Ligand SMILES: Nc1nc2c(c(=O)[nH]1)N[C@H]1C(S)=C(S)[C@@H](COP(=O)(O)OP(=O)(O)OC[C@H]3O[C@@H](n4cnc5c(=O)[nH]c(N)nc54)[C@H](O)[C@@H]3O)O[C@H]1N2
């Protein structure tokens with residue numbers, strides 16, 4: 026019999042993370058902490074409440090925080106292990122400069138010297154080539170204070186138009202679709218509305234692996250009798266427990282939603298009163314979907330006609346419903362169309378903005394919501410304002426104390442910035458909280474563009490694969506080393522509390538920017554003493570905008586376990602559910618629930634457009650890419666956390682047994698997956714849970730294991746999101762790569 030391990034930590038390490046979930050994630054490292062700090066997990070947009078155990082300025086473990094209402098103590102494997110990145114041996118403690126002769130290619134340098142060099146290079150590039158020749162790439166794992174601050178830094182200190190962020194790869198199709206249809210970009214309901222609904226429709230979301238706590242809400246709904254419909258090319262863990270699974274061909278969601286609306290109209294499963302009073306554009310959409318018969322829908326989507334009927338009937342006849350979607354719907358060159366087609370069936374049902382009747386896009390990154398609201402997008406100013414709108418510009422310039430004529434206009438999206446680097450238009454780059462070499466599509470192109478930069482400075486706490494191309498690397502802060510706010514999946518603004526100080530020469534990210542502003546002798550507007558001061562300015566800058574934070578205070582957040590925006594005054598409690606008749610809506614002024622002057626939501630005609638690269642004789646399979654539960658994004662963080670690596674150490678190519686048999690491939694054996702842009706040789710994972718015409722590869726790895734060697738840099742014309750979810754590939758048997766040749770077969 027196995028010996029009983031001494032502590033929970035050992036048990037978890039030995040038996041894997043599910044036990045931790047089952048045990049409520051209680052850890053016992055055997056060491057008494059100095060303090061417990063209530064804060065949130067640093068990883069995904071669920072933003073689970075946790076308590077960090079701190080001893081001697083080090084995070085040594087976690088405890089559940091049962092009172093936080095969203096997750097009530099529950100965590101996923103990443104949350105349980107997130108504490109292991111604090112104090113990690115790879116943590117950057119100093120500034121570094123590239124030096125080919127130094128071991129590892131970098132030489133340590135003094136922090137002040139590094140700041141001086143960065144400022145001198147910004148100055149040189151901007152005076153020689155103009156302000157827009159220096160660009161910034163930022164991230165939505167940063168607190169809202171930082172994202173607001175960096176947006177201001179770009180426009181006011183550097184006066185460059187070229188700033189964009191990694192949410193460009195994530196939430197922008199959802200954001201654009203929501204703005205077009207509702208005039209506002211936020212999940213319409215709190216997640217408590219999922220429990221008690223009759224039908225939960227989930228499109229393109231691997232809920233159990235990527236938004237694990239949402240699983241709990243969906244399952245609670247099921248326990249209350251709800252039917253669960255899942256649309257995905259893969260039978261994901263949530264799909265295995267659903268009532269109806271629609272195994273769609275990648276890139277065909279608009280066709281499916283058009284087909285569902287067709288049946289809703291045919292059977293008169295419509296809320297005529299709602300359509301009449303609260304929407305416009307229905308007649309045009311009805312004309313468009315007339316051609317989307319079940320037969321045609323089935324042909325295009327690869328889903329059986331019977332299942333399409335069943336889904337339409339359950340959705341159409343429900344009294345209460347909730348539609349959720351994530352990147353499977355949105356990561357497409359027609360991602361915005363997909364989102365709008367989903368919204369069409371919600372509007373036709375009239376079930377939105379009411380208890381247990383709702384709609385939401387599942388946020389990805391920790392601050393995927395707050396990070397897209399206050400000005401780090403290339404076309405945006407704080408409060409969700411538009412940088413091209415003269416009134417919006419004038420208001421924000423007034424708050425910042427700058428001449429509006431000095432404020433740059435809109436810049437270009439993150440991938441277009443890479444193209445501009447390639448073309449020599451952008452010559453200098455600062456990146457923070459973004460690992461584009463792993464996360465951007467067609468990354469062989471990204472690599473050769475980065476090599477052309479005259480000067481590149483990266484701010485990170487680990488030396489990411491992209492940071493290896495930097496001239497200077499500055500040691501930034503981990504989430505637990507700073508305070509601020511983030512806005513989680515429901516639109517709830519919550520507090521990140523500081524648990525430990527930055528080690529070595531590392532600095533809180535916003536301090537690094539202030540130091541650069543000082544070295545540039547442009548510190549006006551960049552002399553904040555703490556994140557609270559930044560937040561107070563952000564409140565003013567957002568006031569009167571659609572994304573109004575002006576009534577939010579740190580104290581109110583703590584007292585209420587978060588505040589839902591809009592929150593336009595200090596005596597306002599916040600707005601958990603949007604689109605209720607009495608909910609605060611600055612634009613419609615009582616004319617209707619939606620955020621347009623007439624108060625009405627927009628139906629939009631959504632013609633189906635096939636993916637940019639379809640299969641052919643040479644590349645006969647569809648590749649779709651995404652995530653696994655134990656790894657996070659570009660992997661910089663989770664590939665460094667031992668127990669998570671043990672759980673899923675390297676990418677595998679999921680393929681169906683029928684396809685594997687046809688190609689002569691066995692489970693665990695090596696295959697090459699090749700597109701027109703690149704190839705990767707990895708092991709096959711033969712599973713019955715994927716469509717035979719589709720293969721799946723997770724993207725959390727770099728270099729020769731990177732899925733983004735294969736993906737296509739096609740982008741949605743409106744949102745500019747890349748088409749990560751479908752490109753054409755061929756797959757064939759491969760020899761064991763030399764670096765694995767001496768490993769035992771039993772390890773495979
Ligand atoms: N474990 C883990 N959790 C995460 C993250 C992580 O890296 N790891 N990242 C966070 C972030 S930033 C994000 S954006 C979210 C992403 O969360 P999700 O969007 O749920 O995750 P993905 O794996 O990108 O894709 C979701 C599903 O889309 C399916 N899919 C592929 N193509 C199509 C299609 O054409 N139509 C439909 N309907 N489905 C399709 C895939 O099979 C996959 O199961 O997760 C967040 N949570």
Ligand SMILES: Nc1nc2c(c(=O)[nH]1)N[C@H]1C(S)=C(S)[C@@H](COP(=O)(O)OP(=O)(O)OC[C@H]3O[C@@H](n4cnc5c(=O)[nH]c(N)nc54)[C@H](O)[C@@H]3O)O[C@H]1N2
Nearest residue numbers: 191194195458459460464489501650651658659661724749
């Ligand atoms: N093929 C394929 N590619 C994809 C996707 C896909 O589904 N398929 N998904 C896309 C999506 S949805 C996303 S969101 C992107 C994500 O792609 P990226 O944003 O490039 O990935 P991250 O791993 O979040 O990179 C963030 C970097 O910032 C650092 N970091 C994290 N927090 C902080 C902080 O507070 N301060 C500082 N200074 N640094 C910090 C981390 O160490 C890491 O190096 O990837 C996209 N790429």
Ligand code: SF4
Nearest residue numbers: 066069072073101104
């Ligand atoms: S990764 Fe997401 S679901 Fe997992 S513990 Fe962290 S916030 Fe919660």
Ligand SMILES: [Mo]
Nearest residue numbers: 194195389390
């Ligand atoms: Mo994302």
